[in-house]
Amino acid sequence: MAGSVVTESPTPPAFGAALTRLRERVAAAPFASSLIVCIALALLSAAVLPTVPSYDPWSWIVWGREVFDPHLSLVIGGGSSWKPFPVIFTAIYGLFSGGPTMWVITERVGALMAFIAAYRLAAQMTARIGYARWAPLAGVIAAFSLILLQDFAYYFYRGATEPILVGCALWSVERLLAGKRWQSFMLGVALGLMRPEAWPFMIVFAAWLAWKEPTVRVRVGVLAGLAFMPFMWFAPPGITTGKWFSAATQASEYNGHLGSDPFLAVLRRGVDDQSVPVLVLALIALAITLYKERDRVVLAVGALGAAWWVVVVGETLDGYPGLERFFLPGAAIACVLAGVGVVRIGALAGELAGRLWRAGGGRAPARVAAVLAALIAVVVSYHYVDGRVTYAREQYSLTKTAVRRLNNLNAAVAAVGGHAGVFPCKSPVQSYVAINHSLQTALAFKLHSTLERVGTVMANEGLYVVGPWDSIDGGPAALNPYFNRIVFLKQVGVFKIYRVYRAGHLNRCVGI
Numbered sequence: 001m002a003g004s005v006v007t008e009s010p011t012p013p014a015f016g017a018a019l020t021r022l023r024e025r026v027a028a029a030p031f032a033s034s035l036i037v038c039i040a041l042a043l044l045s046a047a048v049l050p051t052v053p054s055y056d057p058w059s060w061i062v063w064g065r066e067v068f069d070p071h072l073s074l075v076i077g078g079g080s081s082w083k084p085f086p087v088i089f090t091a092i093y094g095l096f097s098g099g100p101t102m103w104v105i106t107e108r109v110g111a112l113m114a115f116i117a118a119y120r121l122a123a124q125m126t127a128r129i130g131y132a133r134w135a136p137l138a139g140v141i142a143a144f145s146l147i148l149l150q151d152f153a154y155y156f157y158r159g160a161t162e163p164i165l166v167g168c169a170l171w172s173v174e175r176l177l178a179g180k181r182w183q184s185f186m187l188g189v190a191l192g193l194m195r196p197e198a199w200p201f202m203i204v205f206a207a208w209l210a211w212k213e214p215t216v217r218v219r220v221g222v223l224a225g226l227a228f229m230p231f232m233w234f235a236p237p238g239i240t241t242g243k244w245f246s247a248a249t250q251a252s253e254y255n256g257h258l259g260s261d262p263f264l265a266v267l268r269r270g271v272d273d274q275s276v277p278v279l280v281l282a283l284i285a286l287a288i289t290l291y292k293e294r295d296r297v298v299l300a301v302g303a304l305g306a307a308w309w310v311v312v313v314g315e316t317l318d319g320y321p322g323l324e325r326f327f328l329p330g331a332a333i334a335c336v337l338a339g340v341g342v343v344r345i346g347a348l349a350g351e352l353a354g355r356l357w358r359a360g361g362g363r364a365p366a367r368v369a370a371v372l373a374a375l376i377a378v379v380v381s382y383h384y385v386d387g388r389v390t391y392a393r394e395q396y397s398l399t400k401t402a403v404r405r406l407n408n409l410n411a412a413v414a415a416v417g418g419h420a421g422v423f424p425c426k427s428p429v430q431s432y433v434a435i436n437h438s439l440q441t442a443l444a445f446k447l448h449s450t451l452e453r454v455g456t457v458m459a460n461e462g463l464y465v466v467g468p469w470d471s472i473d474g475g476p477a478a479l480n481p482y483f484n485r486i487v488f489l490k491q492v493g494v495f496k497i498y499r500v501y502r503a504g505h506l507n508r509c510v511g512i
Helices: 014-029 030-048 055-068 084-093 099-128 131-147 150-156 161-178 179-192 198-212 216-239 248-250 262-273 276-291 296-317 325-361 366-414 418-422 437-446
Strands: 460-468 485-492 493-500
Touching: 030 099, 030 179, 055 084, 055 099, 055 296, 055 437, 084 099, 084 216, 099 131, 099 150, 099 216, 099 296, 131 150, 131 296, 131 366, 150 161, 161 296, 161 418, 179 216, 198 216, 198 262, 198 276, 198 296, 198 325, 262 296, 262 325, 276 296, 276 325, 276 366, 276 493, 296 325, 325 366, 366 418, 366 437, 366 485, 366 493
Parallel strands: none
Antiparallel strands: 460 493, 485 493
C-alpha cells in the first residue's frame, strides 16, 4: 500500500517464545540443564582431546570389570586405594569395550560441572552483597581459578575423581543455597563416596535436614544415605578379601613424606593447593564482608572451607597422608571467594575515589577507579600463577605421550600372546608379570587379569616388562635378587620384555 511502511520483526514471534520458554526451563532447573550441556561437551572432549586414564582410574576400571565378568573374581587389592564412587560407574562401563574412555568422559562431566558451580556461587554471593553488575566477573575469576588448583588439569585429562569431587562439593553448596535440600544431600553422599572427610559434614547435614523436614521419608532417606557411605567403603573390600578397612589401612601406612613436623607440612600443602593470590583474595573477601555487610551466606561458605581444612589436618595428625588433593573442596571454596574478593577490591577503590572527588568538589570517576583496581588485582595475581598456567598447558602434550605409550603397551601385550601367553597357569603365584609402577593397573586391564597377578615388584618368577623411566610410567619394577636369571625376549616399541626366574629352575608357568 502506497505510503505505508512495512517493518519486519527482528525475531520471529514463534522463535522468540520458544527461546523464552527455554530460558525459563534452564532457570528452573540449572543443575539438570548444566548436566546436559556438560555431558555433550565431555563427549566432544573425548573426540578432540587425548584421553587415557592414569594409575588410580585404571584400578577402578579393573575392579569395575570384575564385578560382572564371569571369568574374574572381584579382588580389591594390589592397586590404588579402594574408592567406591568410581567403581559404581566402572562396573556398568565394564560391560562395554569402551569402558576406560567412558569413565574419563564421566570425570570430565564432573570437571565441567565444577566450573559452572564455581561461576554460579561466586556470582550469587557477589549479587547478595550488592554488586550484581560485577557478578559475571566474580564468576569468571572463580571458574578460572579452579584450573590453577594443584594438578587439576592433570586430573581433568587423566580420569581422576578430584574434578568430580570439587563439582559435587560446590554444587552441594549451591543447591542448598537454592533451597534444594535433598539435591544438596545426595550430592553430599556422592562426595562422601569419594572422600571420607565429608562424613562429619554429612552427619551434621543429615541431623539438620531431619529436623527441618521431620517426615518419615526424609528421615529414612538421610539414614539410608549415611549408612550407604560406610557400607560402600568397607563392605566390598571386606567381602572379597576379608580386609574391611583396607582403604584406611593403605592410607595410614603411607605418611605422604610429611617429615618431622606433619602439622606444618600439611598446612603448607593446604596453602599450596591453590595459588597464593587466590588464598589472599579469598581472605580479603571474608574480611571485608565481616566488617561491612556481615552477610551470613558468604561467611558460612568461608567457614565451611575452613572446616574442611580442619578435618584434613586433624586426620593427618592421626596418621593419614594429608596430600594436597585432600584439601581440594576447601581450595575450591577459596577459588569462589577469590572471585568475590576481586569485586570487593574494585568496589572499595570506587568508593574511595568517590569520597576523594566529592571532597574536592569534582565529579567522582568511581566506576573507572573500581575497574582499574580490579584489573590491577588480576594482573598482579597472574604474575604468581604463570607457572600453574604453564603446567595446565603442558598436560595436553603429556597426555598425548601417555596415549602413545598405551598404544605401545597394547602392541606389547599382543606380541607376548595376551593373557594366555603371559599366564599359562591359573595361579598368580605360578604365572606373574611385573612392570613400571604407573603402568601396573593399565597392564592388568589389557591382560584381562586381576591386579594380584600384575605387580610393581618382581615377587615371583615371570615376565618382566620395562618401559621408559619418567613421570608418565614411573620407575621400573624392583627385582628380587632370588630370581637371578634374566633373559631378554623382545622389544616392542618402548617396552623391553624379559623372562625372570631362578637359575637352573625355569618354571613351566612362566609366560612365553
